[in-house]
Amino acid sequence: MTVVVAAFVLAPISAGHAADGRAIVLNGSASGAQHCESCHGLTGQGIPANGYPRLAGLDADYLVHQLNSFADGSRASSMMSPVAKGLSPEDRRAVADYYARQSPPQVTDQAADSPEAATRGRALATVGMGAKGLPACNQCHGPNGEGVGDAFPRLAGQS
Ligand code: HEC
Ligand code: HEC
Incomplete structure (x- = not known):
């Protein structure tokens, strides 16, 4: 009713x-x-x-x-x-x-500025930086940066 x-x-x-x-x-x-x-x-x-x-x-x-x-x-x-x-x-x-x-783009490995930058970026995304109290980006943005719900936007494939 x-x-x-x-x-x-x-x-x-x-x-x-x-x-x-x-x-x-x-x-x-x-x-x-x-x-x-x-x-x-x-x-x-x-x-x-x-x-x-x-x-x-x-x-x-x-x-x-x-x-x-x-x-x-x-x-x-x-x-x-x-x-x-x-x-x-x-x-x-x-x-x-x-x-x-609309479909999000396929995420391909893009050339990083340098191997050092790629390593540092991966560490920030997956581990964070304990010394500065910075949590891993992926803790909020999802395991592969694919976003979580309506609050944490997808970063994977963003320019
Ligand atoms: C504690 C949760 C949290 C962590 C950890 C976090 N983010 Fe975010 N991030 C957010 C939220 C929430 C938003 C959306 C803010 C808004 O609505 O304006 C956001 C937005 C963003 C945006 C803007 C995206 C867009 O589409 O405009 C970028 C870029 C970003 N975050 C990068 C990062 C990076 C890089 C890290 C790791 C160094 C990180 N975030 C760690 C919660 C987090
Ligand atoms: C003249 C260029 C221009 C036009 C036209 C434009 N945008 Fe944008 N838009 C931008 C730029 C630049 C940004 C990034 C702003 C920033 O740096 O915070 C943006 C950001 C956004 C974001 C935030 C994305 C995110 O990931 O957080 C949304 C949503 C958006 N635009 C929607 C629209 C919609 C809907 C329209 C049409 C009604 C529109 N825009 C028209 C230039 C434009």
Whole structure:
């Protein structure tokens, strides 16, 4: 009985707020956000050379949280703050769902700056640095940096 009532009440609300994530990525939002595609790509691959991050396959709730943070100023970015402010809450949810559905890239061994850097990076990721009280990155970001839930983002394959 409860389920029937809930569905009846919720259906018209969600229909009224339907935003098309793919359309926002391609064309921007009605309230003036720039189209995401020019920086993050249609499939969320990003542009590493420009410092535009990959969004493909990141958790949808994580993405919404970042957009909210850019909009309220708790995460500072002169590029993303005006974009996030131009997205309604429904728009943010729609683009987040869209990018979360895209496949994350295959992680291949990328050339490190030096063998020393590769060794140090691996140690930080898997062991941390006890002397500075720094836990292993993977304790929060997952065994292979694949992310955990909606709070700890995937780092594997990020530029
Ligand atoms: C002009 C380029 C540009 C455009 C257009 C742009 N972004 Fe970004 N975006 C960036 C940059 C640069 C960053 C990294 C900001 C930082 O260094 O904190 C970023 C970061 C993000 C992040 C945080 C990713 C993470 O892993 O924490 C999200 C989410 C995001 N953008 C979503 C969007 C969405 C959605 C749109 C379209 C409505 C969009 N962006 C349009 C440049 C852009
Ligand atoms: C105690 C848990 C914890 C540990 C340990 C940790 N992180 Fe994080 N990290 C987080 C959380 C939570 C976020 C997301 C913050 C937010 O929502 O703004 C994050 C975000 C990041 C981001 C931004 C990713 C993006 O998509 O924008 C990077 C890069 C990152 N961490 C790298 C590291 C590295 C490198 C280490 C190890 C030296 C590390 N983290 C250790 C919890 C942790």
